[in-house]
Amino acid sequence: MSPSEPMAGSSFATLQELVVDKGLCMLCHGCVASCPVDAIEIVGERVSLTGECIECGACYRVCPGKGYDFDKVREGLFGRREKGIKERFHGVHLSGKNLRSSDDEVFRAGYVGGRVSAVLIHALEEGLIDAALTTDWGEGPTLSVGSGRICRDRASVLGSSSSKYLFSPVLTLLKEVQRDPDIERVAVVGLPCHIQALRNMRSDKAASRYTEKVVYALSLNCGAPNLTDENWRSLIGRIMEVSREDISSVDIRKIKGRTLRFRVRMKDGTESVRDRPLSDYMGMIKRYPRWPRCDLCIDYSGELSDISFGNPLARTEKGRDLLDGAVKAGKLIPGSRDQATSQFAIDVYGYLLKKVGAKRRVERRRRKGEPHPEYRC
Ligand SMILES: Cc1cc2nc3c(=O)[nH]c(=O)nc-3n(C[C@H](O)[C@H](O)[C@H](O)COP(=O)(O)OP(=O)(O)OC[C@H]3O[C@@H](n4cnc5c(N)ncnc54)[C@H](O)[C@@H]3O)c2cc1C
Incomplete structure (x- = not known):
């Protein structure tokens, strides 16, 4: 069967069985965007059925992960x-x-x-x-999204503007x-x-x-690389010297030339800011495994x-x-x-x-x- 062909009787269960559970989801959000009854959400880093599936099969058909x-x-x-x-x-x-x-x-x-x-x-x-x-x-709670x-x-x-590896x-x-x-x-x-x-x-x-x-x-x-939430926390924890579990959100912007400004909000409401060269950031990020x-x-x-x-x-x-x-x-x-x-x-x-x-x-x-x-x- 062609990867783009519809599958008879497909539903969210098909997407879950043939894509999500097999580790083939790219988190492109195409399924969420296509669900006519808004029954699909990304929970953490996993595509999840949070409403009632009407078995139209759109989520499975549009999915490029398969x-x-x-x-x-x-x-x-x-x-x-x-x-x-x-x-x-x-x-x-x-x-x-x-x-x-x-x-x-x-x-x-x-x-x-x-x-x-x-x-x-x-x-x-x-x-x-x-x-x-x-x-x-992102606005949290998952740093990778x-x-x-x-x-x-x-x-x-x-x-x-600017690239976010998210x-x-x-x-x-x-x-x-x-x-x-x-x-x-x-x-x-x-x-x-x-x-x-x-x-x-x-x-x-x-x-x-x-x-x-x-x-x-x-x-x-x-x-x-697109990193997992866990790896983002590790990376930002190291760059900012803060506890990774307590990070609530991250914002990284270019401020001049090849310098980035890291702005990190912690769960207790405090914020820390640090400037680092883009090359340091890229060097560190590349050491983490890709999704x-x-x-x-x-x-x-x-x-x-x-x-x-x-x-x-x-x-x-x-x-x-x-x-x-x-x-x-x-x-x-x-x-x-x-x-x-x-x-x-x-x-x-x-x-x-x-x-x-x-x-x-x-x-x-x-x-x-x-x-x-x-x-x-
Ligand atoms: C995950 C990732 C991997 C990349 N890998 C490469 C690579 O290997 N080789 C290469 O040549 N270029 C790569 N790029 C693209 C490159 O980093 C620049 O985005 C691109 O060259 C455009 O730069 P710019 O200054 O013209 O764009 P800008 O004017 O900075 O605009 C970038 C636009 O992309 C949007 N954007 C940022 N992050 C994302 C995202 N995660 N998903 C969707 N849209 C987003 C922004 O909102 C903005 O509109 C990658 C980008 C990302 C996000």
């Missing part, structure tokens, strides 16, 4: 497979550029040049979208958007797993209504998005129009040679980690009869 039919979705989106060596590396795309935000404030707030934020601000200012759906640091933000203006986009509930905002008469068009920013779930939702008879207002799907490349299912994910560069970031790659025509429009409007300018060089090195790492390494890990699991996602690609 595997993914990249061939089918790619064909529907682009009308073709990858061509040539560049596309085997990066996925189907129409153009790619080394860019950064021209605006100092956006550049500084962003993680790597503020390119995502610049594109969102451009789309809002030009009236191409009414809102952008982005990700904030962020919170979603509906941005209607520049200040809000900047407030949620599981994002961004897709769950789609229901709120669907109900809001003032919002007709949105851009969603997500990781590759979010975009996969979003594409599944769009073609699903029960879940597609939640995606009707989505006009742009923007993806971040993803090769850096196990992320190690089986073969999509490094958001191959099913309209635009993906790293170096922005426009994949669809509307993605290319949006990116070109942001360049023409002067919102994005060429990035530095250093930025291009370091992005190239990161992309090689990401390619080896996911398109080579994860494929091998999936194959190994298949041979051993262990739970694994089914891919068609």
Whole structure:
């Protein structure tokens, strides 16, 4: 059976048995976003049924954790497979550029040049979208899960700029958007797993209504680790020299150049603040293991998005129009040679980690009869 095909009689029990209990959940929140009766929640770090299941099967059908039919979705989106060596590396795309935000404030707030934020601000200012759906640091109690933000203006986009190595509930905002008469068009920013779930939702008879207002799907490349709550507590406990059990919430922002400001709220209401170089943070975070299912994910560069970031790659025509429009409007300018060089090195790492390494890990699991996602690609 194809990974995207519906399964007869599927329900939350199917999702639980074939995905959650087998350790294949990516915490993309696609199931929560698709449940028409709001019966599914993430409790701690586990997808859970907290209401009554009506057995529509949407949660199971949209789930990218069980595997993914990249061939089918790619064909529907682009009308073709990858061509040539560049596309085997990066996925189907129409153009790619080394860019950064021209605006100092956006550049500084962003993680790597503020390119995502610049594109969102451009789309809002030009009236191409009414809102952008982005990700904030979480409000607890699980440090590994962020919170979603509906941005209607520049200040809000900047407030949620920068990368957070968190599981994002961004897709769950789609229901709120669907109900809001003032919002007709949105851009969603997500990781590759979010975009996969979003594409599944769009073609699903029960879940597609939640995606009707989505006009742009923007993806971040993803090769850096998403940590568990336990490991976040350990990391932050070490950086801030506080007791890990007593941490209530964390907020990390770039303040200047490559310096991060860590703001940690403790359960007793006190707050501590500390500045650390980005390189220290990245060095420490990489020592922690990745969420196990992320190690089986073969999509490094958001191959099913309209635009993906790293170096922005426009994949669809509307993605290319949006990116070109942001360049023409002067919102994005060429990035530095250093930025291009370091992005190239990161992309090689990401390619080896996911398109080579994860494929091998999936194959190994298949041979051993262990739970694994089914891919068609
Ligand atoms: C978990 C993770 C792993 C990554 N791994 C790589 C990698 O291996 N190689 C690589 O080239 N790039 C990777 N990135 C992307 C990279 O860190 C930058 O986000 C990207 O280059 C865009 O930078 P920017 O300055 O243009 O974006 P910004 O202008 O800073 O905007 C970033 C946008 O992403 C949103 N966002 C932040 N965190 C999340 C999240 N967890 N889920 C969904 N949306 C989020 C923000 O709300 C914001 O809208 C990763 C990002 C994350 C979150």
